[in-house]
Amino acid sequence: MTRLAGKTALVTGAARGIGAAIAQAFVTEGAEVILTDIDAKAGQATADALGARFALLDVASERDWAAIARQFPTLDVLVNNAGITGFEGVFDGAPPAHDPEHARLDDWRAVHAVNLDGTFLGCRYGIGAMRAKGAGSIINISSRSGLVGIPMAAAYASSKAAIRNHTKTVALYCAGQGLKIRCNSIHPAAIMTPMWEPMLGTGPDRAERQAAMVADTPLQRFGRADEVAALAVLLASDEAGYMTGAELTIDGGILAGSAAAPGS
Numbered sequence: 001m002t003r004l005a006g007k008t009a010l011v012t013g014a015a016r017g018i019g020a021a022i023a024q025a026f027v028t029e030g031a032e033v034i035l036t037d038i039d040a041k042a043g044q045a046t047a048d049a050l051g052a053r054f055a056l057l058d059v060a061s062e063r064d065w066a067a068i069a070r071q072f073p074t075l076d077v078l079v080n081n082a083g084i085t086g087f088e089g090v091f092d093g094a095p096p097a098h099d100p101e102h103a104r105l106d107d108w109r110a111v112h113a114v115n116l117d118g119t120f121l122g123c124r125y126g127i128g129a130m131r132a133k134g135a136g137s138i139i140n141i142s143s144r145s146g147l148v149g150i151p152m153a154a155a156y157a158s159s160k161a162a163i164r165n166h167t168k169t170v171a172l173y174c175a176g177q178g179l180k181i182r183c184n185s186i187h188p189a190a191i192m193t194p195m196w197e198p199m200l201g202t203g204p205d206r207a208e209r210q211a212a213m214v215a216d217t218p219l220q221r222f223g224r225a226d227e228v229a230a231l232a233v234l235l236a237s238d239e240a241g242y243m244t245g246a247e248l249t250i251d252g253g254i255l256a257g258s259a260a261a262p263g264s
């Protein structure tokens, strides 16, 4: 288990969920890992459990990224994983509208600030931190929602689509600069993490809701965070040396077909 031996990796939003699973897989593969998150308490606890380091980082903050660049000036692998749907938190009444007719501009911007600005700032830092070695791997966590329209989560879908595109821009820019800095995106769907909690609720219909959410998924189940982490390990490793600007879906087969496809 040494596919990432000798590499230093920084993962954003690593306190829990997919980010924590990626950090764990990287540690298992021999990388030196820096976990970062906006949640210092959970982030430190996750890092302690892995025997890794933790640094506070709000990915939407340019000042926080500057501090990270001073603390960790060189890097081999960066995972821009931190992301929000806009439905987090406890709401007084109904959750905010995120459809294209009723969404508030502030709510739209808040989602883009974390998902898109955070990824842009991360890539900018990552390129600088990998330039000295002239090589590295930047992995952006987009979503299935970046590839199709999502009527009730417009900002989330828009920000994830922009991450997909920015990934390709970064890949081409780095290649054009003669750098072996690769940049690829991962597009998960329906991975069981705390992100789903506000949508699943704690009511008696929780199991029913969960089953309904994967009813149209060909593999008929939610994915696991460690299954996404396995893809991140591949992209971080030298085995993926010829992969850049690529988008990898991990979605139980959802995007393999559509309701418009001929039935069986």
Ligand SMILES: NC(=O)c1ccc[n+]([C@@H]2O[C@H](COP(=O)([O-])OP(=O)(O)OC[C@H]3O[C@@H](n4cnc5c(N)ncnc54)[C@H](O)[C@@H]3O)[C@@H](O)[C@H]2O)c1
Binding pocket: 012, 013, 014, 015, 016, 017, 018, 019, 036, 037, 038, 039, 057, 058, 059, 060, 081, 082, 083, 084, 114, 141, 142, 143, 144, 145, 187, 188, 189, 190, 191, 192, 193, 194, 195, 196
């Ligand atoms: N779970 C899924 O089904 C799924 C599907 C597609 C894409 N994704 C993407 O995968 C990534 C991780 O999702 P998850 O399911 O593990 O989510 P999660 O909500 O379980 O974890 C997200 C982590 O990001 C942190 N975070 C939030 N805002 C931050 C900020 N401004 N700066 C730094 N950290 C911040 C949170 O504190 C949390 O630790 C996200 O980008 C998400 O959009 C998830």
